[in-house]
Amino acid sequence: MSTLLHTLDAGVLHLTLNRADKRNAFDRGLYAALTDAIQAGDIDPEVRVIQLMAEGGCFSAGNDIADFLAEPEQGRRTDPPLKLLQAMRACRKPIVAQVHGKAVGIGATLLLHCDLVYVSEESALVFPFVALGLCPEGGSTQLIPQLAGHVKAFEWLVLGQPCSAMEAAQCGLVNAVLPVDQLSDQVDRAVTRLAALDPQAVQQSSRRLQLAAGEQLDALMQAEMDLFESLLEGEAAQRALKAFVSR
């Protein structure tokens, strides 16, 4: 069974993370599948909206920790997450996220690059990077302070305190918090409305919003990943990551 499920229905490309036994952690295969699916959806005229969701009770546990410890077959360990985030940022089709349960690490950061985000009441965004001897990524060191202010950003990104669904909604990180039994109906209404709009108007408007975020964000995402990559080699990260896999 593939770790990413695709269906296309009435202009909506549904992409479902399907690695629930590993809490939808992103291994290299899942990164590549999601990056390719977003890039293919972006150029497919049949696709008007991309809906991202996950199987099971955890949206995503972030990067696969075993993969972080393994030697990369080629390139750097941080190439797959950076490529995914760049594909999301470049995508002109709106990306709508449906989040139930915890979104951890890149599972949380990638939500900053979606256009609409709906979460269940049980959800939380968790950025455990510093406790793992790593650093925040995906533009989060700029995007989260802009939305929530420095002290909340520091609490979530450095102290590693989970950002509850309610806090995320209060500061504009997500659109709405819903009881889990109402979540998919709310997302269906949003994607149906988007799919009914003129595609050119939607895509051009989306592009204007992306450009407004500026080249500075792309440069920051690269710089954060460079730092992340060097910290990954460090003793603190190696110790913390090995402790997780040998629990």
Ligand code: COA
């Ligand atoms: N990478 C690889 N495997 C992971 C994983 C990750 N990031 N997160 C969870 N898993 C695996 C576990 O090893 C376990 O596998 P096993 O059944 O073969 O032993 C399985 O997923 C279930 O994990 P478990 O911790 O028992 O699930 P839980 O529901 O109690 O907790 C989380 C879910 C996400 C809170 C917890 O797994 C966690 O904190 N994971 C690490 C998240 C993290 O630090 N990510 C950032 C990486 S930069």
